[in-house]
Amino acid sequence: MSIEHPSFGKLEDDRIIIFDTTLRDGEQSPGFSMNINEKIRMAEALTELGVDVLEAGFAIASPGDFESVKAISESIGQRNDTPVIASLSRAGAMDVLRSAEALRPAKRKRIHIVIATSALHMEHKLRMSPDEVVGATVESVTLARQHADDVEWSAEDATRSDIDFLCRVIEAAITAGATTINLPDTVGYALPEDMERMFTAVRNRVPGIEKVVLSTHNHNDLGLGVANTIAAIRAGVRQVETTINGIGERAGNASLEEIVMAVRTRHDAIPRSNNIKTTSLLRVSKLLSTITGFDVQPNKAIVGRNAFAHEAGIHQDGVLKNAATYEIMTPESVGWAKNSLVLGKHSGRAAFRDKLRTLGYGEIGDNQLNDAFNRFKRLADAKKVVFDDDVVALVDDEVMRDHERIRFVSLDLHAGSKAPPRAELELEIDGAVSSAVSTGDGPVDATFNAIQQIFPHTATLQLFSVGAVTEGTDAQAKVTVRLEENGKLVDGQGADTDTIVAAARAYVHALNKLLVKRVRTEPQALSA
Numbered sequence: 001m002s003i004e005h006p007s008f009g010k011l012e013d014d015r016i017i018i019f020d021t022t023l024r025d026g027e028q029s030p031g032f033s034m035n036i037n038e039k040i041r042m043a044e045a046l047t048e049l050g051v052d053v054l055e056a057g058f059a060i061a062s063p064g065d066f067e068s069v070k071a072i073s074e075s076i077g078q079r080n081d082t083p084v085i086a087s088l089s090r091a092g093a094m095d096v097l098r099s100a101e102a103l104r105p106a107k108r109k110r111i112h113i114v115i116a117t118s119a120l121h122m123e124h125k126l127r128m129s130p131d132e133v134v135g136a137t138v139e140s141v142t143l144a145r146q147h148a149d150d151v152e153w154s155a156e157d158a159t160r161s162d163i164d165f166l167c168r169v170i171e172a173a174i175t176a177g178a179t180t181i182n183l184p185d186t187v188g189y190a191l192p193e194d195m196e197r198m199f200t201a202v203r204n205r206v207p208g209i210e211k212v213v214l215s216t217h218n219h220n221d222l223g224l225g226v227a228n229t230i231a232a233i234r235a236g237v238r239q240v241e242t243t244i245n246g247i248g249e250r251a252g253n254a255s256l257e258e259i260v261m262a263v264r265t266r267h268d269a270i271p272r273s274n275n276i277k278t279t280s281l282l283r284v285s286k287l288l289s290t291i292t293g294f295d296v297q298p299n300k301a302i303v304g305r306n307a308f309a310h311e312a313g314i315h316q317d318g319v320l321k322n323a324a325t326y327e328i329m330t331p332e333s334v335g336w337a338k339n340s341l342v343l344g345k346h347s348g349r350a351a352f353r354d355k356l357r358t359l360g361y362g363e364i365g366d367n368q369l370n371d372a373f374n375r376f377k378r379l380a381d382a383k384k385v386v387f388d389d390d391v392v393a394l395v396d397d398e399v400m401r402d403h404e405r406i407r408f409v410s411l412d413l414h415a416g417s418k419a420p421p422r423a424e425l426e427l428e429i430d431g432a433v434s435s436a437v438s439t440g441d442g443p444v445d446a447t448f449n450a451i452q453q454i455f456p457h458t459a460t461l462q463l464f465s466v467g468a469v470t471e472g473t474d475a476q477a478k479v480t481v482r483l484e485e486n487g488k489l490v491d492g493q494g495a496d497t498d499t500i501v502a503a504a505r506a507y508v509h510a511l512n513k514l515l516v517k518r519v520r521t522e523p524q525a526l527s528a
């Protein structure tokens with residue numbers, strides 16, 4: 001049955017709304033926090049991917065969250081192809097008003113309200129009676145509707161809630177004006193048959209349910225997030241809440257790329273459509289990994305590096321004869337291209353820009369383009385072959401560095417087995433170049449000591465990890481550095497054919513993130 005929705009108009013019968021919560025549920029998990037520029041970069045990529053609703057944050061959670069929701073509403077939220085921008089709120093007036101304020105600039109907006117409905121949560125966490133939960137639902141949804149036509153109401157821990165109470169409170173939310181009803185498996189407890197039973201009961205019993213969009217939001221504590229989401233779709237839900245790479249609280253959320261490809265690959269069993277450009281899935285997954293510093297595991301479905309690798313001889317033989325023997329979807333359909341040779345060192349700026357477009361970068365600024373192009377030229381000199389993945393690593397590295405106060409300029413390193421390593425480093429701080437010479441226990445230590453000399457700080461190194469962007473001994477290194485200062489953790493990334501340069505870039509990136517954190521909480525602490 002078709003639904004008339006305030007943001008989507010008449011929803012076709014088979015249409016599934018893709019609600020992405022990478023920037024809210026995903027971002028709130030340990031180690032995955034992003035700064036405002038990174039969130040905007042991700043929001044752009046998600047918009048180009050084609051998500052319908054983009055949950056930009058939890059506006060009342062912190063000033064940083066508020067600013068991110070507002071900045072996304074002011075930037076992406078103004079585009080003609082803008083998704084609906086959502087902000088999470090608890091069921092209270094202050095939360096709702098904070099979301100409304102942050103979302104004000106967005107052309108299409110949604111206030112998302114959550115309140116727990118299971119006996120366990122109501123009694124021990126909220127310390128509210130069921131009647132009070134119904135009252136708070138009605139009041140907050142009514143208030144939200146004064147600020148947005150599109151209001152989502154979520155029953156936290158729905159899958160462990162009493163079904164009679166759940167039906168009662170959903171009816172109250174709909175009467176108060178909710179246009180989407182979301183029933184999350186907050187703790188990842190449900191089995192697919194539980195989802196089917198819950199949604200079927202709600203659809204059969206709640207008056208007015210046919211006028212709203214039913215939504216599912218599943219956590220992965222038992223590894224069932226995607227299976228439960230598919231079960232919910234088959235039980236009639238019209239919206240699925242997902243994250244890129246399945247990031248999210250604890251074991252994460254149901255992963256966007258897996259759900260979208262399950263629906264597409266098994267259209268025979270799940271005849272639903274959505275607006276996702278599947279060929280951008282890999283690109284967005286990699287961008288998230290670059291920003292957060294966490295790669296997906298090699299065997300991750302769709303976007304893991306082994307997802308389309310065939311090792312067994314019998315499989316390789318089959319794939320060579322006919323790929324369909326062992327591939328249920330084509331690698332190209334999700335963005336894996338043959339790691340094609342890009343451009344040579346004689347290629348010009350226009351060809352480089354064109355390449356970036358085909359790699360899924362919309363418009364990047366002229367300064368970023370120049371910096372990335374210059375680095376590409378140096379890379380083409382240093383490396384025998386430059387692959388698409390090299391260009392992606394290099395451009396992401398440049399884009400992340402936009403607006404940074406501390407910039408890497410150069411590193412001259414003397415290392416080996418005969419003498420202690422010695423690093424000569426130049427950094428640019430607020431436009432002025434400073435240099436230092438330092439030794440250390442190894443080349444990385446010498447380089448980090450030089451950074452400490454130029455920019456004294458008290459942050460300590462918590463993690464140092466190195467990976468390769470492509471294969472071969474001339475591959476670019478991708479380094480992640482985690483720093484800690486006064487309990488705040490930040491991850492920085494850097495890529496270069498020289499591992500120590502990549503390490504210096506990663507360290508500098510992390511320092512810049514710390515500066516942003518300091519400014520947010522202590523505006524006066526701008527100097528090192």
Ligand code: KIV
Pocket residue numbers: 025088114154155156157182184185186187217219
């Ligand atoms: O898991 C959950 O219940 C949530 C809600 C806020 C939708 O993330």
Ligand code: ZN
Pocket residue numbers: 025184186217219248249
């Ligand atoms: Zn959640």
